[in-house]
Amino acid sequence: MLGGGTVVGAMTPLEAIDISVYQGAVPQATWDALYAAGIRCAIIGSAHPRANQYAEENFARAEQAG
Numbered sequence: 024m025l026g027g028g029t030v031v032g033a034m035t036p037l038e039a040i041d042i043s044v045y046q047g048a049v050p051q052a053t054w055d056a057l058y059a060a061g062i063r064c065a066i067i068g069s070a071h072p073r074a075n076q077y078a079e080e081n082f083a084r085a086e087q088a089g
Contacts, residue, residue: 039064044075054088063089 040062042049057065065085069078 037064038062039066041066041068042081043068043071044073044077046077046081048077049081049084051084051087054084058088 038061040057042065054065065081067075067078067081067085069075
């Protein structure tokens, strides 16, 4: 499901950005720029292959961006 309640089916193309532990804490300015560029979906890894200590912060910043 996308923001605004749009349901995405299994075969619907979706442009997204994949954030893992290796990107660290992504700055708010980056999240804002991604949103401005039309990215509406972030896949934030929380525990693969190890726990992502930045996941909660990245999720919160992505939500704040839009």
